[in-house]
Amino acid sequence: MxxxxxxxxxxxxxxxxxxxxxxxxxxxxxxxxxxxxxxxxxxxxxxxxxxxxxxxxxxxxxxxxxxxxxxxxxxxxxxxxxxxxxxxxxxxxxxxxxxxxxxxxxxxxxxxxxxxxxxxxxxxxxxxxxxxxxxxxxxxxxxxxxxxxxxxxxxxxxxxxxxxxxxxxxxxxxxxxxxxxxxxxxxxxxxxxxxxxxxxxxxxxxxxxxxxxxxxxxxxxxxxxxxxxxxxRHKQYFNQPSLEEIKGKVLVVFGGNDGIGGAAADLAEKIGAHVFRFSRSLTGTDITYPEKVKQALEHAYNECGRIDYVVNSAAILNKQPLDLMDYETINESLNVNIKGAIIVAKESYPYLSKSHGQLINYTSSSYTRGRAFYSVYSSTKTAIVNLTQALAEEWELNKVRVNCINPERTKTPMRTKNFGMEEEDTLLKAEKVAEVTLKTLLSKSSGQLIYVKKI
Incomplete structure (x- = not known):
């Protein structure tokens, strides 16, 4: 039949x-x-x-x-x-x-x-x-x-x-x-x-x-x-690819010195991808400056002749009441967390449109509901979700995929700086988020918000 x-x-x-x-x-x-x-x-x-x-x-x-x-x-x-x-x-x-x-x-x-x-x-x-x-x-x-x-x-x-x-x-x-x-x-x-x-x-x-x-x-x-x-139900989409498929791919990571971005870069390198890491502390790459981002991408492209994936994990968290935050701190958070993400997306597009590649952003559980002391950070993470969904639609015809990872509380240097030492068994490991990140890169989906939970 x-x-x-x-x-x-x-x-x-x-x-x-x-x-x-x-x-x-x-x-x-x-x-x-x-x-x-x-x-x-x-x-x-x-x-x-x-x-x-x-x-x-x-x-x-x-x-x-x-x-x-x-x-x-x-x-x-x-x-x-x-x-x-x-x-x-x-x-x-x-x-x-x-x-x-x-x-x-x-x-x-x-x-x-x-x-x-x-x-x-x-x-x-x-x-x-x-x-x-x-x-x-x-x-x-x-x-x-x-x-x-x-x-x-x-x-x-x-x-x-x-x-x-x-x-x-x-x-x-x-x-x-x-x-x-x-x-x-x-x-x-x-x-x-x-x-x-x-x-x-x-x-x-x-x-x-x-x-x-x-x-x-x-x-x-x-x-x-x-x-x-x-x-x-995101797992049914992202558990299928074998991580070995990232071998030989060209991956650019902004915020790749440590934390989730560093873990994703480490895992991709271990499997055999060509990884380029950029950050303010590692390479002096400030994503709030278009020229810096442009130079980083040009370097990776000139080295390998293509860019398959771009991961942007660069972000700033200042846990503080809004009325006590000075404008320098506010502007820095806005510039890095949202303006920087826009710059990375805009500068990456010409390369990803050639390779039909993918851009990964990161949000936070605080994007769904503003919380005390997170007003600026939560606002920028909500903006990241909307940016991801909008770009997925804009870039669909050129087969450029854009997805967003939403991890639970994760042990990273940024979190330790704001919360001090916490019980490790209550936190996600950055390596787990890195694994989901690579599987998302290897998936065919776009516009997805992928939750990563400890259990």
């Missing part, structure tokens, strides 16, 4: 309240549609992909396919005004295939970017026994039936589940159900399993266990939740 992933991307986004349909909004550095397609593209379960979209968004879909090299996408189909019309577009497109009796259609919402390969594997294995598959999770909330704003029934929750997608069918089965349904003058369906249930009532629909994180991005709040899910 040939498994066709049908990505339903025809939604208008009216409930979301955005001018642009939500499948084309960005989260974690990519369009939501691109995250969804990436899972189907990289799954060995899926043989081919078809995208059903609105006629006004075909060019944007084509751009995503081209930029991401989604070579499994074989069809871009025009959907209708309803969900079932979009499904029918795919059904009819593949029914004309001479091998229609050997095709499975796996329908999935474009705005469910967290579908797992495990779900796809479970769908495939059960399609060997059943003609129709749904995906669902147990309901955690009490469901009430309401009429005229009054409860008329409270069903037993133990028998209730929340439906998700994908929904999968043997093509001939879903085609038969729709053929019957279209003869019904009152035909209406919110999903494809509903069509099977109503018009082929004797056809069993097997339920595959879904995943609580396989959320559908419907409302604005879902966008914020999805960003956090990407952060929690």
């Amino acid at each position: 040939k498994n066709i992933g049908v990505i339903l991307a025809g939604g208008s986004g009216t409930r979301f309240g955005s001018e642009k349909p939500k499948q084309f909004l960005r989260v974690a550095g990519r369009k939501i549609l691109e995250h969804t397609l990436d899972t189907f593209q990289n799954s060995h379960i899926i043989d081919e992909i078809a995208i059903v979209t609105h006629k006004g968004h075909v060019d944007e879909v084509k751009e995503s396919i081209t930029v991401n090299s989604f070579n499994k996408v074989k069809k871009i189909l025009l959907g209708g005004s309803t969900r079932n019309e979009s499904s029918l577009a795919a059904i009819n497109a593949y029914w004309s295939n001479e091998d229609a009796d050997k095709i499975n259609l796996i329908f999935h919402d474009a705005v469910r970017p967290f579908v797992s390969n495990k779900i796809l594997k479970d769908i495939k294995s059960n399609l060997e026994k059943y003609n129709a598959i749904d995906v669902a999770i147990a309901s955690t909330d009490t469901i009430i039936e309401v009429e005229d704003d009054k409860i008329v029934n409270i069903p037993d929750r133990s028998n209730l589940m929340n439906g998700q997608t994908p929904q999968a069918f043997k093509l001939k089965t879903i085609k038969e159900a729709y053929d019957i349904g279209l003869q019904d003058p009152n035909f209406k369906a919110t999903d494809d399993c509903g069509v099977i249930k109503k018009y082929l009532p004797k056809e069993p629909i097997f339920v595959v266990q879904g995943d609580p994180t396989n959320i559908k991005i419907t409302h604005e709040l879902d966008l914020f939740i999805s960003d956090k899910i990407f952060q929690i």
Whole structure:
């Protein structure tokens, strides 16, 4: 059987309240549609992909396919005004295939970017026994039936589940159900399993266990939740590369004398990368001066003929109440932590665009919530996250990736200077952050905020 992933991307986004349909909004550095397609593209379960979209968004879909090299996408189909019309577009497109009796259609919402390969594997294995598959999770909330704003029934929750997608069918089965349904003058369906249930009532629909994180991005709040899910699930993206792949690569590290930058440089050198370290104390390289950064990058490029990666770990932390900080200290923090990061990014871009390389920045757990005595530092680390996400989008077409590492409290000279001696078993080791840094460099992701935790 040939498994066709049908990505339903025809939604208008009216409930979301955005001018642009939500499948084309960005989260974690990519369009939501691109995250969804990436899972189907990289799954060995899926043989081919078809995208059903609105006629006004075909060019944007084509751009995503081209930029991401989604070579499994074989069809871009025009959907209708309803969900079932979009499904029918795919059904009819593949029914004309001479091998229609050997095709499975796996329908999935474009705005469910967290579908797992495990779900796809479970769908495939059960399609060997059943003609129709749904995906669902147990309901955690009490469901009430309401009429005229009054409860008329409270069903037993133990028998209730929340439906998700994908929904999968043997093509001939879903085609038969729709053929019957279209003869019904009152035909209406919110999903494809509903069509099977109503018009082929004797056809069993097997339920595959879904995943609580396989959320559908419907409302604005879902966008914020999805960003956090990407952060929690970052390990599946970054644990795959072998660190040996960095051997022979050219890596420039600003802030490479000690701390996290020094540890990343040490680890890369040990594996066999060509590493160039720059810092104020080591080479007199002050990243607040464009000429200094330019000279450093030119030196590395002239030595090796290319630059694959740039890591900027240079930062200043002055733990002090704002009203007690003098303007010289404030300006130094702003200049190094944000202006310096901008300068490093701007000067690195010409080299990274040639190599299709990557820039790594670092933020802090304090970026999510300002804390007393961290006002300036926290502000700059919030700016770093926004800078990373903006540049990932700006530089996408030239295949330059930009990611941001967010480590928990880490034992570094900068931390010791501000906090004194602390119990080491409560702190991350810089070497662990260095390892995640190199794995991120070797990944294909961009715009990601990667958390590094002690446990």
